Amino acid sequence: MLSRVADSLYWMTRYMERSDGILRMLKVNYASSQDEGKDFSWKPVLRLFTYLDEAETSAMEKNTRASLKYMVIGKENHNSVLNIVIRARENARSVQDHITKELWQVLNDFYHTIKDSRLEYLLDKDDPITVIDNLIRHGLLYYATSDITMARGEGYSFMNIGKLLERALQSADIVDVKFSNLNGSFSKVSDITYWKYLLMSISAYELYIKTYRGGFEPKNIVELIILNKNFPRSVIYSLDHIHRYFERFRNEKNLESFQKMDFMIGKLKSKILYSTPDTIMEQNLHQYLLDIKKDLHAIANGLNQHYFAYT
Amino acid sequence: MQTSELLKGYQLDSQTWDEMCSQDAVREQYRQVVEFMSKLSIEELNKKEDLAKRLFMSQGITFTVYSSGEGIEKIFPFDIIPRIITAAEWSFIEKGITQRLKALNLFLKDVYNDQFIINDGIVPVEMVYSCPHYLREMHRFPVPYDIYVHIAGIDLIRNNDGSFYILEDNLRTPSGVSYMLENREITKRIFPDLLPNNNVRSVMDYPNILHKNLMSLSPGQSANPTIVLLTPGIYNSAYFEHTTLARLMGVELVEGRDLVVDNHRVFMKTTTGLQQVDVIYRRVDEDFIDPLVFNPNSSLGVAGLLSAYRKGNVAIVNALGNGVADDKAIYTYVPDMIRYYLNEEPILKNVPTYKLDNAEHREYVFDNISSMVIKKTNESGGYGMLMGNSATDEEIAGYIKAVKRDPRQFIAQPIISLSSAPCYMNNKMQARRVDLRPYALCGPDGIEIVPGGLTRVALREGSMVVNSSQGGGSKDTWVLAD
Numbered sequence: 001m002l003s004r005v006a007d008s009l010y011w012m013t014r015y016m017e018r019s020d021g022i023l024r025m026l027k028v029n030y031a032s033s034q035d036e037g038k039d040f041s042w043k044p045v046l047r048l049f050t051y052l053d054e055a056e057t058s059a060m061e062k063n064t065r066a067s068l069k070y071m072v073i074g075k076e077n078h079n080s081v082l083n084i085v086i087r088a089r090e091n092a093r094s095v096q097d098h099i100t101k102e103l104w105q106v107l108n109d110f111y112h113t114i115k116d117s118r119l120e121y122l123l124d125k126d127d128p129i130t131v132i133d134n135l136i137r138h139g140l141l142y143y144a145t146s147d148i149t150m151a152r153g154e155g156y157s158f159m160n161i162g163k164l165l166e167r168a169l170q171s172a173d174i175v176d177v178k179f180s181n182l183n184g185s186f187s188k189v190s191d192i193t194y195w196k197y198l199l200m201s202i203s204a205y206e207l208y209i210k211t212y213r214g215g216f217e218p219k220n221i222v223e224l225i226i227l228n229k230n231f232p233r234s235v236i237y238s239l240d241h242i243h244r245y246f247e248r249f250r251n252e253k254n255l256e257s258f259q260k261m262d263f264m265i266g267k268l269k270s271k272i273l274y275s276t277p278d279t280i281m282e283q284n285l286h287q288y289l290l291d292i293k294k295d296l297h298a299i300a301n302g303l304n305q306h307y308f309a310y311t
Numbered sequence: 312m313q314t315s316e317l318l319k320g321y322q323l324d325s326q327t328w329d330e331m332c333s334q335d336a337v338r339e340q341y342r343q344v345v346e347f348m349s350k351l352s353i354e355e356l357n358k359k360e361d362l363a364k365r366l367f368m369s370q371g372i373t374f375t376v377y378s379s380g381e382g383i384e385k386i387f388p389f390d391i392i393p394r395i396i397t398a399a400e401w402s403f404i405e406k407g408i409t410q411r412l413k414a415l416n417l418f419l420k421d422v423y424n425d426q427f428i429i430n431d432g433i434v435p436v437e438m439v440y441s442c443p444h445y446l447r448e449m450h451r452f453p454v455p456y457d458i459y460v461h462i463a464g465i466d467l468i469r470n471n472d473g474s475f476y477i478l479e480d481n482l483r484t485p486s487g488v489s490y491m492l493e494n495r496e497i498t499k500r501i502f503p504d505l506l507p508n509n510n511v512r513s514v515m516d517y518p519n520i521l522h523k524n525l526m527s528l529s530p531g532q533s534a535n536p537t538i539v540l541l542t543p544g545i546y547n548s549a550y551f552e553h554t555t556l557a558r559l560m561g562v563e564l565v566e567g568r569d570l571v572v573d574n575h576r577v578f579m580k581t582t583t584g585l586q587q588v589d590v591i592y593r594r595v596d597e598d599f600i601d602p603l604v605f606n607p608n609s610s611l612g613v614a615g616l617l618s619a620y621r622k623g624n625v626a627i628v629n630a631l632g633n634g635v636a637d638d639k640a641i642y643t644y645v646p647d648m649i650r651y652y653l654n655e656e657p658i659l660k661n662v663p664t665y666k667l668d669n670a671e672h673r674e675y676v677f678d679n680i681s682s683m684v685i686k687k688t689n690e691s692g693g694y695g696m697l698m699g700n701s702a703t704d705e706e707i708a709g710y711i712k713a714v715k716r717d718p719r720q721f722i723a724q725p726i727i728s729l730s731s732a733p734c735y736m737n738n739k740m741q742a743r744r745v746d747l748r749p750y751a752l753c754g755p756d757g758i759e760i761v762p763g764g765l766t767r768v769a770l771r772e773g774s775m776v777v778n779s780s781q782g783g784g785s786k787d788t789w790v791l792a793d
Contacts, residue, residue: 001581001582001583002563002565002569002579002580002581002582003569003580003581003582004566004568004569004580006582086382090545093371093545093550093554094544094545095564096371096554096557096558096564097554097557097558097562097563097564101370101558104370104371105369105370105371108369108370108371109369112368112369112384154582249582251583253583253584254582254583254584307582308582
């Protein structure tokens with residue numbers, strides 16, 4: 001497979017995963033904004049998903065509609081869902097002969113939907129959940145179409161690695177932001193809404209209350225989002241599957257590159273496998289997550305260097 | 312809606328051949344379509360038109376126009392009423408194009424080798440050497456099977472007596488074939504059953520024939536040669552076509568940056584290292600294909616490609632240097648070529664053409680400029696031409712000056728009235744001018760022309776310019792079986 005094609009497939013899914021993550025986050029936070037009255041702030045979400053500086057964030061954080069518009073259809077926001085979908089589509093466009101026609105059409109329809117000028121009105125004046133749900137559904141169609149129509153070849157593996165890597169980074173980010181909000185003192189632990197919405201935003205709430213009894217414990221939340229092998233958005237789940245897809249690249253022709261990457265992925269996987277919620281919390285959660293993110297970025301760079309380099 | 316209502320106001324111009332109507336009635340080949348459409352209400356017809364637009368949009372059969380940093384998706388306008396060609400008309404066209412292509416291929420072989428046609432005084436030597444597309448690098452280079460033109464798009468128009476004329480030959484990188492294929496797919500959706508009921512011949516084989524021909528050109532012994540389609544990339548207006556063809560043939564779509572030349576061999580950069588390329592179907596213009604030989608600023612091509620080509624390590628389709636044969640000044644000599652190489656009379660006529668380096672012709676053209684079209688010899692896409700009947704005095708004066716400065720760069724033709732065909736516009740049928748571009752494929756087994764082609768239509772009333780860059784649209788083109 002062409003390096004450029006592998007690169008584009010990988011980024012196409014990374015962007016799609018990112019748009020899905022943002023949309024889910026926005027949906028839940030919007031619901032939360034209706035619950036929490038005047039206290040609600042968009043600051044954590046804006047910090048997570050935009051490049052606004054402190055002053056700009058403060059100016060926007062209390063304005064729900066402005067925040068939503070900026071993050072969904074903000075043209076000047078590099079990381080808005082609009083711009084992410086445009087980039088996903090540009091990547092797809094350049095590899096149309098490597099994805100199925102169905103997959104291309106689904107992504108192309110998503111693009112036309114998010115470019116629709118009516119969205120602005122709906123986000124401004126109408127029910128934002130309707131808009132966001134509709135966009136999330138486009139993403140789901142994309143995943144389903146990819147699952148049902150794409151051949152299980154090299155390209156499919158790169159697509160999945162992109163998706164899972166993005167997801168692992170997102171989960172680590174979300175935990176990091178949500179906990180650092182508390183400035184190390186988990187005094188807000190009693191605040192049910194806070195944790196509930198965190199879990200809901202990554203579709204983990206139901207699994208959490210089935211797994212743990214007796215309210216929200218930071219330790220349990222960390223365990224679920226980082227270490228639970230059955231939770232599809234956990235860091236370890238993503239890494240496990242990245243490794244699985246990566247092993248399909250074992251090939252006589254570039255054995256050396258393969259071994260280097262295999263080592264990196266395996267090492268990070270072991271590091272997480274041999275952590276427990278207790279050791280993580282003792283060691284300093286923020287530092288632990290920072291290390292994981294650094295290693296994930298190193299894997300991304302390794303792919304770039306060994307598989308995508310074509311210039 | 313009644314037939315009479317649908318056709319009400321369908322205006323025939325006595326000086327123009329109409330594809331659908333003779334002076335008193337609907338032609339046989341159009342009857343079923345007219346009948347079918349008459350049974351539908353305006354709402355239903357508009358719904359069909361709308362469906363066609365949505366299908367183009369959602370399939371991404373679009374080109375992107377970039378303005379103020381933002382990409383806007385546009386569709387190439389499509390008219391729902393097919394253009395219909397009878398079996399007899401087609402067999403005539405097919406014979407004519409086959410004959411012409413044979414001669415053009417022989418001309419290219421000759422002009423890059425022994426130059427008999429020049430020595431025998433049929434084509435003047437200065438005509439050849441003054442052509443900017445004559446490529447010295449091709450001299451005495453044996454292309455596989457002596458085929459230079461693998462894919463040709465020959466533009467035909469129809470004069471007021473109904474006879475076909477050759478408007479121009481496109482022998483470099485003719486485009487538009489994906490619209491021949493996609494327009495047909497759209498027709499299947501908007502007019503169910505109408506295709507089989509009319510016994511319309513299929514155009515589906517095109518990518519398979521092309522693929523077969525590309526395979527046969529592989530210089531290696533491999534049973535499974537690596538074929539690539541070289542595109543300038545996603546910003547090219549024909550990018551959709553490139554992906555469509557790559558997908559339909561199952562070949563790799565590459566950009567210049569995916570390829571590298573090492574030791575006169577072409578490789579593509581893959582996730583498992585370099586892989587040698589045997590055949591390149593290039594959709595990048597010659598000027599940009601190898602920065603070492605042509606435009607040094609091009610980043611669309613591959614450095615060293617020409618040397619690999621000349622060593623015979625890679626086949627390139629179409630061959631380089633074909634521009635000398637589709638030059639508009641050389642065009643005037645094609646009928647003579649047919650007589651010279653094949654000893655046959657040309658089946659398809661040329662549009663009468665005045666060579667402006669001939670003083671007599673030039674004077675005649677200047678005297679009758681209001682009924683002439685003046686064209687630059689090496690431009691395409693409807694650019695670089697002057698329509699004498701609609702140009703301002705200033706524009707005319709500008710062209711006269713330019714012609715006097717360098718007459719070789721221009722030709723003139725009487726303005727030929729293109730035939731008209733029905734279009735569905737503003738709730739009724741209206742006559743608009745059309746041309747026809749069939750696609751001919753030339754391989755070791757001979758010349759094959761898929762029964763169909765691209766019908767381009769000038770959407771503005773009375774306009775004769777069908778180019779998509781100048782507000783033209785397209786139609787599905789039906790060739791009926793016997």
